[in-house]
Amino acid sequence: MRMIDVAREAGVSAMTVSNVINGRTGVSAETRLRVLATIADLGYQVNHAARHLRAGRTGAVGLIVPDLDGPYYAQLATRLARDLHERGLHLVLEQTNASPERELEAISFGRLRMYDGLIMSLLRLDAADLDQVSFETPVVFIGERPVPPAFDHIMMDNVGGARLATRHLLKSGARRIAVIGGRHDDGTEDMPSLRTRGYRQAHAELGVEIDPRLVVEVESFTTPSGFRALTWLQESGVPFDAVFAFTDAAAMGVLRALADAGLQVPQDVQVMGFDNGTETEFLVPRLSSVEPGNGAMAERIVELLDRRMAAGGNGGAEVPPQVTTMVNARLVLRETTR
Amino acid sequence: MRMIDVAREAGVSAMTVSNVINGRTGVSAETRLRVLATIADLGYQVNHAARHLRAGRTGAVGLIVPDLDGPYYAQLATRLARDLHERGLHLVLEQTNASPERELEAISFGRLRMYDGLIMSLLRLDAADLDQVSFETPVVFIGERPVPPAFDHIMMDNVGGARLATRHLLKSGARRIAVIGGRHDDGTEDMPSLRTRGYRQAHAELGVEIDPRLVVEVESFTTPSGFRALTWLQESGVPFDAVFAFTDAAAMGVLRALADAGLQVPQDVQVMGFDNGTETEFLVPRLSSVEPGNGAMAERIVELLDRRMAAGGNGGAEVPPQVTTMVNARLVLRETTR
DNA sequence: GTGAAAGCGCTAACAC
DNA sequence: GTGTTAGCGCTTTCAC
Numbered sequence: 001m002r003m004i005d006v007a008r009e010a011g012v013s014a015m016t017v018s019n020v021i022n023g024r025t026g027v028s029a030e031t032r033l034r035v036l037a038t039i040a041d042l043g044y045q046v047n048h049a050a051r052h053l054r055a056g057r058t059g060a061v062g063l064i065v066p067d068l069d070g071p072y073y074a075q076l077a078t079r080l081a082r083d084l085h086e087r088g089l090h091l092v093l094e095q096t097n098a099s100p101e102r103e104l105e106a107i108s109f110g111r112l113r114m115y116d117g118l119i120m121s122l123l124r125l126d127a128a129d130l131d132q133v134s135f136e137t138p139v140v141f142i143g144e145r146p147v148p149p150a151f152d153h154i155m156m157d158n159v160g161g162a163r164l165a166t167r168h169l170l171k172s173g174a175r176r177i178a179v180i181g182g183r184h185d186d187g188t189e190d191m192p193s194l195r196t197r198g199y200r201q202a203h204a205e206l207g208v209e210i211d212p213r214l215v216v217e218v219e220s221f222t223t224p225s226g227f228r229a230l231t232w233l234q235e236s237g238v239p240f241d242a243v244f245a246f247t248d249a250a251a252m253g254v255l256r257a258l259a260d261a262g263l264q265v266p267q268d269v270q271v272m273g274f275d276n277g278t279e280t281e282f283l284v285p286r287l288s289s290v291e292p293g294n295g296a297m298a299e300r301i302v303e304l305l306d307r308r309m310a311a312g313g314n315g316g317a318e319v320p321p322q323v324t325t326m327v328n329a330r331l332v333l334r335e336t337t338r
Numbered sequence: 339m340r341m342i343d344v345a346r347e348a349g350v351s352a353m354t355v356s357n358v359i360n361g362r363t364g365v366s367a368e369t370r371l372r373v374l375a376t377i378a379d380l381g382y383q384v385n386h387a388a389r390h391l392r393a394g395r396t397g398a399v400g401l402i403v404p405d406l407d408g409p410y411y412a413q414l415a416t417r418l419a420r421d422l423h424e425r426g427l428h429l430v431l432e433q434t435n436a437s438p439e440r441e442l443e444a445i446s447f448g449r450l451r452m453y454d455g456l457i458m459s460l461l462r463l464d465a466a467d468l469d470q471v472s473f474e475t476p477v478v479f480i481g482e483r484p485v486p487p488a489f490d491h492i493m494m495d496n497v498g499g500a501r502l503a504t505r506h507l508l509k510s511g512a513r514r515i516a517v518i519g520g521r522h523d524d525g526t527e528d529m530p531s532l533r534t535r536g537y538r539q540a541h542a543e544l545g546v547e548i549d550p551r552l553v554v555e556v557e558s559f560t561t562p563s564g565f566r567a568l569t570w571l572q573e574s575g576v577p578f579d580a581v582f583a584f585t586d587a588a589a590m591g592v593l594r595a596l597a598d599a600g601l602q603v604p605q606d607v608q609v610m611g612f613d614n615g616t617e618t619e620f621l622v623p624r625l626s627s628v629e630p631g632n633g634a635m636a637e638r639i640v641e642l643l644d645r646r647m648a649a650g651g652n653g654g655a656e657v658p659p660q661v662t663t664m665v666n667a668r669l670v671l672r673e674t675t676r
Numbered sequence: 677g678t679g680a681a682a683g684c685g686c687t688a689a690c691a692c
Numbered sequence: 693g694t695g696t697t698a699g700c701g702c703t704t705t706c707a708c
Contacts, residue, residue, distance in 0.1 A: 015695060350678075354678060366677060392703045
């Protein structure tokens with residue numbers, strides 16, 4: 001069934017039906033009611049493809065993330081899907097597995113056209129890569145990599161959160177804090193480097209030296225990876241009295257490895273995670289973690305996107321200025337810290 | 339840039355470009371190469387909306403699930419996304435929050451048209467509800483609810499898996515197995531009822547009576563819900579020597595509650611989960627679980643969909659017969675059982 | 677093996 | 693306030 005069928009049945013033109021459906025002004029109340037009744041009667045549904053082709057809107061927002069099986073992005077996706085649904089938009093998910101090729105592919109011109117807006121977690125691509133791409137679609141980047149000034153960017157306070165966590169561990173007596181996912185060279189602008197900087201700052205502020213052997217680099221921030229990292233540290237014989245894992249998922253692997261080693265948490269070793277995922281308060285023992293403001297982040301993302309999408313509809317005349325938002329972090333202390 | 343621009347540049351018609359792009363026969367090798375070179379040269383990308391409008395294909399497959407923040411569907415989605423990507427298809431996610439309205443909405447005519455295929459986890463809707471919907475889009479249902487014979491359906495062996503798990507607990511000495519998510523009335527065809535039947539079968543086979551107070555109904559199968567259920571059971575004073583939770587997520591809450599109660603697992607109480615998610619082997623203690631064949635399930639889903647989508651392309655003349663697949667379950671024993 | 681014409685269903689622009 | 697016209701970019705059909 002087409003719009004024209006509804007129009008004929010209601011005794012109006014297709015244009016009027018279109019106007020009613022899209023809530024545009026310039027339709028008398030009487031006509032509107034009649035058209036709505038006819039639509040309900042016939043069970044008419046608009047054809048998205050035709051609308052998309054003609055008007056350029058798709059009703060879909062893309063979310064490009066490295067993975068979905070870990071808790072972090074799955075929880076973010078859940079929040080975003082709910083917030084977007086309220087605005088009549090769909091969330092479409094794409095996984096990059098943190099591969100630069102897949103990230104670049106996701107923002108290719110053809111793919112972007114599929115969406116009214118894009119939310120992209122940038123892990124590998126640089127500002128230079130992004131410059132090559134012509135964005136007509138509104139994009140909000142999340143993550144810490146530097147982004148060209150033309151785009152909205154939202155990030156968590158990685159340095160501040162890590163600094164807070166490390167300070168707490170130091171103040172509660174830890175002197176040898178292993179850091180899972182840390183970087184020996186924290187010069188780049190990515191999550192591990194930024195959190196490592198926070199870790200170093202806290203040590204500097206409290207005048208504690210860092211044994212470089214406590215900084216354990218990992219290839220990924222999953223639970224198996226955290227498990228392997230701690231097992232390796234343990235076997236290498238480097239002493240430590242606390243562990244700061246850069247994700248809750250990795251911390252979960254750390255807890256498992258400590259239990260295998262027969263170490264008591266937090267008596268022998270304190271443990272701190274990052275993300276404050278829903279699972280943290282049910283681990284044994286309950287995981288202390290850095291809460292990076294995920295709820296606020298999801299809300300802000302949708303807000304930014306919405307603003308830019310609305311502007312795009314107005315012919316792009318008034319493009320809102322690009323914004324970088326930093327969401328504040330705070331500590332949630334549970335049973336793995338003293 | 340449009341197809342016609344490529345055509346002009348290559349000195350052919352738009353139709354020939356279309357034929358090349360879609361790999362159709364009837365284009366000379368020479369022309370094909372020239373067109374491909376021009377496409378690469380100009381960086382042309384097809385417009386999905388136009389193709390969709392004209393040809394009806396969208397390149398997207400919808401996955402309708404109750405939630406994404408729990409590990410089960412997130413892991414399934416990850417697997418499906420990967421398998422579909424290999425076939426050049428996108429995975430679009432929709433969450434229903436297990437609401438019948440949202441489930442019905444998801445399979446409405448207009449929404450279905452957005453996809454080349456649909457994978458739907460059915461929790462609440464009945465065969466009667468589904469009969470009302472006219473599916474031109476290929477649909478694969480997952481889950482245990484009865485499905486009209488016109489559709490492909492894939493399910494795990496809930497009864498068999500639960501029976502296996504319960505038998506193991508009984509054989510290792512448990513006599514009072516609490517079941518988190520069980521149903522007093524297991525007459526309906528849904529996951530909790532089917533798993534409860536397996537639990538009852540195993541008891542009947544081994545001649546063990548069931549204390550109905552051990553069957554704890556829950557409103558959801560999340561970790562907090564499992565935690566609350568076990569805390570409640572504990573406080574109600576009903577003795578038990580094992581817990582069978584119907585999801586790993588719920589089992590995680592159970593483990594937490596047992597730790598709070600100072601009970602040793604598996605010495606005082608054995609615990610068994612269901613799903614065998616990636617997190618199980620890192621819990622403290624490592625969770626024994628029923629492996630429902632998730633990998634095979636994802637593969638089979640894509641296979642079924644693919645088959646039906648290919649047939650749809652052939653004008654629907656040869657519609658493949660509808661198939662119901664049951665994936666076998668097996669036990670993975672770790673540290674929470676004896 | 678290749679091309680021309682028609683039209684998928686909708687909406688922007690403008691006429692009335 | 694409502695209708696008419698045109699066309700978004702592709703693919704189906706059929707002619708050559």
